Amino acid sequence: MVGRMTRSHIAMVSTPFPGHVNPGLEVVRELAARGHRVTYANDPAYAERIAATGAEPLPVPSTILGKEEWPDDAVGAMDVFLTDAIAMLPRLRELYANDRPDVFLYDITGYAARALALNLGVPSVQLSPSAVAWDGYADDMADALKDMHETPQGHAFQAKFTGWLADNGIVMDDFLEFGGLPDRGLVLIPRAMQPNADRVDTGRFTFVGPCLPVRETETWTRPADAGNVLLVSLGSSYTDVPDFYRACLAAYGDLPGWHVVLQIGGRVDEAALGPIPANVEVHRWVPQRDILRQADAFVTHAGSGGCNEGLVSGVPMIAVPQAVDQFMNADRLVELGVARRLDSATATPDELRAALTDLTADPAVAARLAALREETRAEGGTRRAADLIEELVP
Numbered sequence: 001m002v003g004r005m006t007r008s009h010i011a012m013v014s015t016p017f018p019g020h021v022n023p024g025l026e027v028v029r030e031l032a033a034r035g036h037r038v039t040y041a042n043d044p045a046y047a048e049r050i051a052a053t054g055a056e057p058l059p060v061p062s063t064i065l066g067k068e069e070w071p072d073d074a075v076g077a078m079d080v081f082l083t084d085a086i087a088m089l090p091r092l093r094e095l096y097a098n099d100r101p102d103v104f105l106y107d108i109t110g111y112a113a114r115a116l117a118l119n120l121g122v123p124s125v126q127l128s129p130s131a132v133a134w135d136g137y138a139d140d141m142a143d144a145l146k147d148m149h150e151t152p153q154g155h156a157f158q159a160k161f162t163g164w165l166a167d168n169g170i171v172m173d174d175f176l177e178f179g180g181l182p183d184r185g186l187v188l189i190p191r192a193m194q195p196n197a198d199r200v201d202t203g204r205f206t207f208v209g210p211c212l213p214v215r216e217t218e219t220w221t222r223p224a225d226a227g228n229v230l231l232v233s234l235g236s237s238y239t240d241v242p243d244f245y246r247a248c249l250a251a252y253g254d255l256p257g258w259h260v261v262l263q264i265g266g267r268v269d270e271a272a273l274g275p276i277p278a279n280v281e282v283h284r285w286v287p288q289r290d291i292l293r294q295a296d297a298f299v300t301h302a303g304s305g306g307c308n309e310g311l312v313s314g315v316p317m318i319a320v321p322q323a324v325d326q327f328m329n330a331d332r333l334v335e336l337g338v339a340r341r342l343d344s345a346t347a348t349p350d351e352l353r354a355a356l357t358d359l360t361a362d363p364a365v366a367a368r369l370a371a372l373r374e375e376t377r378a379e380g381g382t383r384r385a386a387d388l389i390e391e392l393v394p
């Protein structure tokens with residue numbers, strides 16, 4: 001489908017975390033390339049990255065960036081995002097009071113964008129970088145939601161959420177409905193990664209798959225003598241696990257035929273890892289997708305972005321989930337037959353090494369990865385997402 005010639009104003013709102021911004025950046029880039037005016041509200045720290053897509057960054061300082069401590073419970077973590085949305089909404093009202101968009105796009109925690117869209121009577125589309133709710137979700141996830149429904153903290157959170165909505169003229173008794181059941185949603189993961197996909201409302205949600213850059217980057221070069229390449233990366237948030245990194249070094253250091261790239265993030269001192277084997281390169285941050293295109297296996301925390309990139313690259317994965325939806329993602333990868341799941345706190349070097357050997361030696365794993373790679377590509381990705389957004393513009 002060729003993009004429409006009418007120039008529309010499309011507004012994007014997102015939370016300032018890589019896992020919330022990166023999945024939708026290519027959709028924003030595609031819409032801007034089609035001639036639409038795209039404004040993007042986020043913390044000033046993301047202005048340069050947003051501007052590079054052709055969108056106009058609008059500064060909305062976040063209450064999240066710079067937090068020294070992050071709650072280790074689900075209710076507390078959700079309250080952090082709600083607090084940010086509450087602080088964001090007045091600024092969004094100022095920005096769009098005299099610059100009404102034709103459609104709002106928002107990330108799964110961009111609650112303020114949906115609230116403003118409802119107030120203005122503007123269509124909105126949620127861009128979900130992770131699995132979405134299905135029919136019967138609340139019942140199936142009762143154990144995970146227990147603290148939300150049975151503790152004083154959970155009750156206080158729900159009252160805060162519904163009270164904020166009511167203060168802004170939105171009557172909705174169930175916060176899960178507001179956050180998890182958008183008017184329209186594009187799901188930026190493969191349908192294969194969605195639990196209970198057959199129970200997802202396809203009138204509300206459309207799976208377009210990962211929206212990854214089309215261009216091929218060349219920021220990392222596979223060593224000429226590398227028989228196989230293994231990437232170990234736990235993303236950007238849950239990287240303070242030096243014991244696990246040491247277990248990986250013991251498991252894969254000097255492993256014949258393997259070159260290892262280890263990303264340790266910004267919170268671990270490389271010196272604390274001890275001697276680095278000759279076949280291992282250690283970095284604080286790496287160009288993950290570029291390496292995965294050239295890799296043969298991937299140790300990942302099973303965040304949605306890592307799962308997407310692993311499947312698109314066709315590499316088997318050792319999943320070591322750390323928090324939130326990563327446990328569900330890890331289990332789904334195992335169900336698909338392309339991963340092994342281990343606990344990063346208890347995984348031994350022998351277990352890590354055995355998982356790698358088993359995955360890479362099994363032809364059934366390779367066949368399943370190839371099939372999933374084709375299924376994922378067929379979902380349409382960036383261009384299909386942009387097509388569907390254009391159809392919603394009045």
